Amino acid sequence: MEILEIVIPIAAICNFFLGFFVFLKDPSKRLNRFFGISCFLAALWIFTNFMMGIQQTLFWVKSASAFGVLLPLTALLWILELCEKKITKRQLEIISSLGLFFFFISYIDDLVIANVRKVYLGGFEGETGPLFIPFWIYILSLLILIVYTLISGYRKFVGIKKLQISYVIIGVILYIGTVSIVSFILPLFGIEKFTPLDSPSSLFLLFFTALAITRYHLFGIEVILTEILVGVIGILLLVQIFVAPSTLWKIVNGGIFVLFCIFGYLLIRGVFREIRRREEVERISRAKTEFISITSHQLRTPLTVVKGYLSMILEGVYGEVSEKLKKVLENIYLANERLIKLVNSFLNVSKIELGKLELELERADIVEIVESVVKEMEIAAKEKNLYLKFEKPKEVPKILIDKEKIREIVLNLVDNAIKYTQEGGVEVKLQILNNRLQIVVADTGEGLTKEEKEKLFESFSRGSAGQKYWVEGAGIGLYVAKKIVELHQGKIWVESEGKGKGSKFYVELPIT
Amino acid sequence: MKKILIIEDEVILAEMYKEKLEKEGFEVFATSEIGEGIEIAKKEKPDLILLDILLPRENGVSFLEKIKKEGIKDIPVVAFSNYDDPGTKKRAFELGVKEYLIKTNYTPGEIVEKIKNYLK
Numbered sequence: 001m002e003i004l005e006i007v008i009p010i011a012a013i014c015n016f017f018l019g020f021f022v023f024l025k026d027p028s029k030r031l032n033r034f035f036g037i038s039c040f041l042a043a044l045w046i047f048t049n050f051m052m053g054i055q056q057t058l059f060w061v062k063s064a065s066a067f068g069v070l071l072p073l074t075a076l077l078w079i080l081e082l083c084e085k086k087i088t089k090r091q092l093e094i095i096s097s098l099g100l101f102f103f104f105i106s107y108i109d110d111l112v113i114a115n116v117r118k119v120y121l122g123g124f125e126g127e128t129g130p131l132f133i134p135f136w137i138y139i140l141s142l143l144i145l146i147v148y149t150l151i152s153g154y155r156k157f158v159g160i161k162k163l164q165i166s167y168v169i170i171g172v173i174l175y176i177g178t179v180s181i182v183s184f185i186l187p188l189f190g191i192e193k194f195t196p197l198d199s200p201s202s203l204f205l206l207f208f209t210a211l212a213i214t215r216y217h218l219f220g221i222e223v224i225l226t227e228i229l230v231g232v233i234g235i236l237l238l239v240q241i242f243v244a245p246s247t248l249w250k251i252v253n254g255g256i257f258v259l260f261c262i263f264g265y266l267l268i269r270g271v272f273r274e275i276r277r278r279e280e281v282e283r284i285s286r287a288k289t290e291f292i293s294i295t296s297h298q299l300r301t302p303l304t305v306v307k308g309y310l311s312m313i314l315e316g317v318y319g320e321v322s323e324k325l326k327k328v329l330e331n332i333y334l335a336n337e338r339l340i341k342l343v344n345s346f347l348n349v350s351k352i353e354l355g356k357l358e359l360e361l362e363r364a365d366i367v368e369i370v371e372s373v374v375k376e377m378e379i380a381a382k383e384k385n386l387y388l389k390f391e392k393p394k395e396v397p398k399i400l401i402d403k404e405k406i407r408e409i410v411l412n413l414v415d416n417a418i419k420y421t422q423e424g425g426v427e428v429k430l431q432i433l434n435n436r437l438q439i440v441v442a443d444t445g446e447g448l449t450k451e452e453k454e455k456l457f458e459s460f461s462r463g464s465a466g467q468k469y470w471v472e473g474a475g476i477g478l479y480v481a482k483k484i485v486e487l488h489q490g491k492i493w494v495e496s497e498g499k500g501k502g503s504k505f506y507v508e509l510p511i512t
Numbered sequence: 513m514k515k516i517l518i519i520e521d522e523v524i525l526a527e528m529y530k531e532k533l534e535k536e537g538f539e540v541f542a543t544s545e546i547g548e549g550i551e552i553a554k555k556e557k558p559d560l561i562l563l564d565i566l567l568p569r570e571n572g573v574s575f576l577e578k579i580k581k582e583g584i585k586d587i588p589v590v591a592f593s594n595y596d597d598p599g600t601k602k603r604a605f606e607l608g609v610k611e612y613l614i615k616t617n618y619t620p621g622e623i624v625e626k627i628k629n630y631l632k
Contacts, residue, residue, distance in 0.1 A: 297566075300594035300616040301522055308528045311619035317535055340616050347596070358598040 008050045008196065010232065015202065016043035017231075034078035035209075041070045042202045049196065058116050061126075065113060066106035069135065071202070072142040073099035079146050083153025083165065095142075102135050143176060155489070161355045164212040171208025175201055226271045230264035285353075293350040296343045303343065306336045348480045359402040359487050366509075367396050367430065369403065370439060373410045374428055380418050387425030388418070396430055399437060400512050401488060409481040409492075413441040413505045416477070421445030424502075435511050436490075442504040448496040456494060457482040485509070514631055515558040518542040519549040519575065521567050525615070529562065532620035544568070546575045553584055560627055563609070565593035565600060573600060576607035588630040592623065 019039020026032045045067035052060040073096065080087060087095075105111045112135050116126035150172060154165045178201035182194040237257045244250040310333045313321060321329065351357040374390045381388035410428075417426040424444025431438045448456065457478050478492075485492040489510050496503040516533055520526040521544035530540045541552050546567065553561065565572035572591060579587075591604050592613040601612050610630050613623065 297594055300614075301525065304594065304615045305522075305524050305528065307616065308525070308532075308620045311621055312528070312532060315621055317532065343616070356598065360598075 008046055008053075011202065012043045012046040012050065014232065015039045015046065019043065031078055031081040034074060034081055038071065038074035038078050041067055041074055045071050046202065049198075053196065056118075058113070061113055061116055062107050065135070066103045069099055069102040069106065069139060072139055072146065075205075076142050076146050076149070079149050079153075079168070082168065083149050083156070085149055085153065098138055099142075102131075102138055105131060106135075146172060147176075155487075156358065157355050167208045167212035168205075171205040174204035174208070178204060226268050230260075230268060234260060234264060289350045289353045292346050293354070296347045296350070299343050300340075303336060303340050307333070307340065310336065345476045345480055348483075349476050352480065352483045357483065357487065359405065359484075361400050361402055363398045364401055364403045364406075365396075365398050366401070366406070366437060366439070367392055369407045370410055370428060370430060373407060373414055376411065377414045377418060380415070381426065384418060384422070386418060386421055386423075387427075388414075389425070389427045390429075391427065392430040393432060396432065396437070397511055399509060401509065402484070405484045406488075406507075406509075409484060409507060410439060410441070412477045412481060413439075413507070417441050417443035417445065417503075417505070420503075432511070433508075437509050437511050439507040439509075440504055442502065444502045446503070447499045447501040448494060448503050449499060453494055453496060457492065481507075513537065513539045514560070515539045515541065515556055516627070517549065517552055517556070517558040517561045519546065519561065519567070519572070520544060520564040522564075529620055529623070532624060536624050546570045546572075546578065549575060550578055550582060550584075553579060553587060554582070558587060559631055561587055561589045562623075562627065563589050563591050565591055565604065566595045571600075573603050573607065576604060576609065580607060590623075590627055590630065592618075 016039065019036040019042070022032050022039065023036025027036075045064065048060055048063040048067055052064060076095070102112075106113070111129045111131045113132070114127040114129045118126070150165060150169045154162060154169060157165060179198045182201070183198045186194055234257070237253065237260055241250055241253045241257060244253050310329055312318065314326065314329055314333065348357065370390065370392075374388060378388055414426060414428060421443045422445065426441065426443045429438075429440040429442070431440065482492050485507055491508045492506065494503055494505050514537075516538045518526055518529055518533075518540060520529065520542065523544075526542045526544065530542050533540045541556060541558065543549050543552060544567065546569070549561075549563075552558070563572045563575060567575075572593065576589065579585075579589075585608075589609045590611050590613065591609040592615050594615050596612075596614050604612050611626060613626065618626070
């Protein structure tokens with residue numbers, strides 16, 4: 001049990017400092033406050049478990065269950081905050097007061113824990129009270145809520161936030177997994193020597209949250225984490241000097257300690273610099289994205305005025321318009337429409353990059369959507385003497401999608417296909433494969449090289465055909481399409497056998 | 513004659529929509545102020561309100577909250593804005609708007625067609 005006796009206090013200290021520094025970093029942020037409190041309670045919980053091993057009294061058993069209930073409660077609070085999931089004040093009050101209720105009754109005799117025969121590190125033998133089962137139901141519900149919040153957060157977000165959440169999810173799974181194995185599953189087979197590992201396994205959650213921090217800037221405190229790590233190792237090395245068996249070993253350990261201090265200092269300084277540099281880059285990138293977002297909103301108003309008045313002139317609101325003038329006005333109208341489309345795309349990109357793109361899901365008839373697109377594009381195809389065909393299976397189930405966004409994607413694909421095709425035509429096909437629905441847009445046009453295929457869905461790049469024939473889209477349509485399809489848990493890709501051999505675009509969506 | 517209240521702070525846009533709606537045979541009231549909007553809504557009892565969301569002092573969402581408090585429930589509201597923040601949109605729907613149209617994606621004619629659905 002010796003190793004455990006070291007691991008447990010270290011886990012407690014790490015939890016405490018991590019919480020402390022995250023809290024200090026920005027106490028005005030609720031996320032930091034809740035996370036800080038959560039870490040602090042985790043440290044206390046681990047401490048009470050540790051004390052169970054040392055003092056072996058009922059008081060520490062009660063304390064362990066009391067703090068054990070507050071930990072998932074506060075964890076839920078910061079995870080809700082991280083996933084930007086709002087709950088009403090009333091829901092918060094109910095959840096919190098239940099937590100406090102179980103906290104206090106843990107200390108009342110016979111309610112949760114009736115009596116103990118034997119107490120050991122991280123566990124006890126004895127009888128439970130009548131509220132023991134409600135106590136665990138409450139904890140389990142909190143854990144289910146945590147997992148649910150994280151999964152829905154994972155689905156909702158894209159980009160950095162998604163990665164942060166995925167790290168926290170891994171941490172939670174390992175944490176809950178370890179606790180269930182050492183505290184529930186192994187004891188079923190009579191193996192109880194690992195139960196003390198349940199509280200320090202919160203280190204998993206800590207570690208993966210720390211990864212989310214260091215790699216994806218969750219709380220912006222990676223330098224503090226490095227400091228904690230360097231500090232803890234430093235203390236251990238310092239202790240080694242004093243406990244060394246001989247003077248020679250004391251000198252060797254002292255040398256290692258000094259070297260470690262120097263490298264530790266360099267490491268912290270390096271991390272600090274790196275963060276500064278990255279923060280600057282992020283700040284610029286964010287400012288750029290916000291600039292695009294604000295200017296795009298500003299651009300929309302004059303575009304609306306131009307669109308509105310032109311449409312009214314063309315409708316004849318201000319008197320009859322001659323055929324010659326009508327043609328000119330229609331051209332201005334179309335050019336304005338192109339600008340509007342471009343601004344919409346820019347706004348979508350900035351939303352994606354700010355993690356604000358959300359879907360408005362509803363059960364919709366995909367056939368209807370594709371048919372309306374084909375109908376809309378028929379004129380454009382006819383003008384270029386191209387065929388435009390639509391093929392569909394007999395029965396297509398309604399699927400859960402953001403109707404407008406999916407329509408925009410299909411429209412974009414068909415529009416592109418017509419633009420890049422000079423001879424032959426475009427075929428749109430719906431097909432169902434293994435519970436997934438595919439929309440295929442195949443053309444007999446330009447085709448794509450291998451490099452173009454790879455770059456096609458990246459931000460701000462276009463295939464070489466795009467540069468030649470099509471300059472209005474700025475290559476962002478497919479990037480936006482990819483992000484939207486991914487938000488639908490789907491896939492988008494292109495197949496082409498090479499230049500001059502046409503391309504086939506696939507959008508695959510789950511049938512749910 | 514059906515009455516429409518437009519709450520819109522962009523002068524040119526307000527004028528443009530007013531003109532189109534009047535041509536379509538509606539009686540139109542326009543304002544850029546939420547307070548005034550509520551007054552008109554109470555006094556004139558319009559058949560529909562066209563509401564911009566980004567307004568100078570208070571935004572359209574607070575207008576929706578206020579009319580709810582004032583007990584003006586039966587007048588259909590169509591929000592139209594170039595601001596398409598998902599959170600705002602969601603809130604507007606929660607407060608009962610019939611539609612949330614992005615202005616730049618619709619011509620005044622198309623907006624008239626949309627609102628006619630709520631005037632039957």
